[in-house]
Amino acid sequence: MTERFDYIVVGGGSSGCVAAARLVKEAGARVLLLEAGHSHRHPLLDMPPGIFKMINGSKFMRYHRTVPQEHLNGRMHDIPQANVLGGGSSVNAQVYMRGRPSDYDAWHQLLRGDNDYPGWTWADVLPHFRGMEGNNRLNDERHGADGPLLVSDPGHINDVSRWFVQSVQALGEPFNHDFNGPGQRGVGFYQFMNRRGKRSSAAYAFIAPLQGDPRLAVRLNARVRRIEIAAGRAAGVTYRDAAGREQTAFAEAEVIVAAGALVTPQLLMLSGIGPADQLREHGIDCIVDLPGVGENLIDHPEVPIVAMANGPHGYHKQSVGWRMLLNGLQFKLFGTGPITSAGVEAGAFVNPTDPGAEPTIQAFCVPIVYVDRDTLGLVEDTYGLTVTTVVVKPRSRGFVRLASANPADMPLVSPNLLKDPADARAMIEGQRFFLRAFQTRPLSDHIARVAIPDPRDLSDEAVMEHCRRFVKTNYHPSGTCRMGPTGDRLAVLDPRLRVRGIEGLRVCDLSAMPNINAGNTNAPALMMGSRCAEFIMAGQKQ
Numbered sequence: 356m357t358e359r360f361d362y363i364v365v366g367g368g369s370s371g372c373v374a375a376a377r378l379v380k381e382a383g384a385r386v387l388l389l390e391a392g393h394s395h396r397h398p399l400l401d402m403p404p405g406i407f408k409m410i411n412g413s414k415f416m417r418y419h420r421t422v423p424q425e426h427l428n429g430r431m432h433d434i435p436q437a438n439v440l441g442g443g444s445s446v447n448a449q450v451y452m453r454g455r456p457s458d459y460d461a462w463h464q465l466l467r468g469d470n471d472y473p474g475w476t477w478a479d480v481l482p483h484f485r486g487m488e489g490n491n492r493l494n495d496e497r498h499g500a501d502g503p504l505l506v507s508d509p510g511h512i513n514d515v516s517r518w519f520v521q522s523v524q525a526l527g528e529p530f531n532h533d534f535n536g537p538g539q540r541g542v543g544f545y546q547f548m549n550r551r552g553k554r555s556s557a558a559y560a561f562i563a564p565l566q567g568d569p570r571l572a573v574r575l576n577a578r579v580r581r582i583e584i585a586a587g588r589a590a591g592v593t594y595r596d597a598a599g600r601e602q603t604a605f606a607e608a609e610v611i612v613a614a615g616a617l618v619t620p621q622l623l624m625l626s627g628i629g630p631a632d633q634l635r636e637h638g639i640d641c642i643v644d645l646p647g648v649g650e651n652l653i654d655h656p657e658v659p660i661v662a663m664a665n666g667p668h669g670y671h672k673q674s675v676g677w678r679m680l681l682n683g684l685q686f687k688l689f690g691t692g693p694i695t696s697a698g699v700e701a702g703a704f705v706n707p708t709d710p711g712a713e714p715t716i717q718a719f720c721v722p723i724v725y726v727d728r729d730t731l732g733l734v735e736d737t738y739g740l741t742v743t744t745v746v747v748k749p750r751s752r753g754f755v756r757l758a759s760a761n762p763a764d765m766p767l768v769s770p771n772l773l774k775d776p777a778d779a780r781a782m783i784e785g786q787r788f789f790l791r792a793f794q795t796r797p798l799s800d801h802i803a804r805v806a807i808p809d810p811r812d813l814s815d816e817a818v819m820e821h822c823r824r825f826v827k828t829n830y831h832p833s834g835t836c837r838m839g840p841t842g843d844r845l846a847v848l849d850p851r852l853r854v855r856g857i858e859g860l861r862v863c864d865l866s867a868m869p870n871i872n873a874g875n876t877n878a879p880a881l882m883m884g885s886r887c888a889e890f891i892m893a894g895q896k897q
Contacts, residue, residue, distance in 0.1 A: 449697050660743075
C-alpha cells in the first residue's frame with residue numbers, strides 16, 4: 356500500500372509534534388506523522404512521579420548502550436530515549452528550561468554567512484518560546500500565558516528541596532525566581548511542563564487538539580527503515596507498520612526527520628546520506644557524501660552526590676499505607692499534593708571558580724536516595740537526597756555510527772562524557788561546591804552522612820575517580836546532524852535545517868544543534884520544530 360501526503364514527519368517527539376501541528380493548522384497541509392513508539396496516554400506517564408517507574412525499564416523507553424568508554428576505564432552506560440508519542444516530553448522530569456540568550460547568539464555568529472540566512476539570535480527564537488508557552492505565573496516580554504504548552508510552578512515542594520535552596524543561598528548564591536529570565540545564575544525552584552499535576556507533553560499540547568482532523572495522520576509503532584531518494588530529492592519513506600508490514604508513503608513537498616540525535620543520523624546513513632567510507636563498509640550506496648552525519652555528539656554529563664537523612668526527610672517508598680492512599684486521593688480529586696512532584700523541585704546554576712561569570716554547572720536536587728545498579732551497596736535505601744551536578748557547556752564530543760545495514764540494529768554510540776579535560780575540571784569543582792552545601796545549614800542539620808563521593812578525600816584524583824565511576828547522560832544527546840554555513844564540510848544542514856545535497860529533506864530535532872544549550876533541552880527541541888515549520892511556510896510564500 357502506498358499513500359501520498361504533502362509532508363511526512365519521521366519521529367513523533369517534541370520537535371516532530373510541533374512541526375506537524377503547525378503545518379496542519381497554519382499551512383493547511385496533509386501531514387503523515389510516523390512514531391516508532393507507543394501512545395502517550397498512560398496514567399504513569401501523566402503523573403509526575405511516573406518518571407521513576409519508567410526510566411529503568413519500560414516499553415516507553417529505548418535504551419542505547421554506549422560502546423566501551425576508554426577514558427572511563429572501559430565503562431559502558433545506557434542512554435535512554437523516548438519510545439512514545441511526544442518523545443522526551445512524555446517521559447522526562449518536565450523541567451521547563453530554554454537555555455540562555457548567549458547560547459543562541461553564539462549559534463547566530465557561527466551560522467551567519469549564507470545569502471538567505473534566516474538568523475538564529477535570541478531575538479529570532481524568543482517568539483517561538485513565548486508563543487508556545489502558557490505560564491501560570493509569568494506573562495511578560497520573555498513569557499507567554501496563552502500558549503498550548505502549560506508551564507507551572509511546582510505543585511508540591513518537599514522540605515528537603517527548600518533546605519537545599521536556603522543552604523546554597525548561604526554560600527552566597529542569589530535566589531533566582533525564573534531560570535528563564537534575565538540571567539541563569541542562582542538557586543531556586545524550577546518550572547515544569549504540567550498543570551495541576553498532569554503532564555503537558557508535545558503530544559497533549561500540539562497533537563491532541565488536532566484529533567479528528569483529516570489532514571493529520573498519526574501512525575504509532577511505525578519504524579522508518581529508510582528515506583526514499585529519487586533524482587536527488589526525498590520522495591518519501593519506507594516503514595514497518597504496527598503489524599510488521601512494510602509500507603511506503605510519498606511526500607509531495609518534503610520529508611522532515613525528527614527521530615532524535617541518536618536515530619536521525621542512523622536513518623540518514625541507512626538512506627545513503629553520510630560519510631561515504633562508512634557507508635561502503637556496510638554495503639550501502641552513497642547518494643550524498645556528508646562526513647558530518649553522526650559526528651559532533653554532545654550531551655550534558657551528570658554526576659551524583661548522595662546523602663542519607665537523619666530522619667524521615669524527603670520521599671521514600673517506605674511512605675506507604677494510609678499516607679500513600681491519601682496522597683493518591685488528593686491527586687485524583689484536586690491535582691495537588693506530593694504526587695504532583697516529579698522529584699526534581701529545586702536546582703541551581705553556579706560558576707564555582709568565578710561566581711560573576713556565566714554558570715558552568717547546573718544542579719538538580721532530588722529529595723530521594725537514588726539507588727540503581729551503579730550505587731547499589733554504596734548507599735542505603737532510606738530517606739535522603741541526591742544532587743546531580745551537570746556541566747552545562749561541555750567541550751567533549753562523541754559520535755554515532757552504524758553497527759550494520761540492518762535498520763533493526765541499534766547504532767554504535769560513543770558520547771565521550773568528560774573526555775575533554777576542561778569538562779572534567781568543571782565537574783570536579785561542581786562536586787566540591789555542592790558538597791559544601793551539604794555541610795551548610797539548614798541542609799546539614801538533616802543529613803546523617805554523605806555516601807558518595809567520600810567527603811573524607813576530595814582531592815582531584817579522588818573526585819575524578821568518583822566522576823569516572825558514576826558519570827552518565829543527563830538525557831540530552833544533541834548535535835549529530837548539525838547546522839553550519841556554506842563551506843563547513845562537517846555541516847549536515849544549512850541554517851534553514853535543510854540537508855545539504857538533497858532536495859525536500861530537513862532535520863528539525865536536537866541533532867540539528869551546532870552546540871548544546873545551557874540547561875534542559877526539551878523546550879529547545881519544541882522551538883526547533885516550530886522554526887522548521889516557519890521556514891517551510893516562509894518558502895511557500897516566496
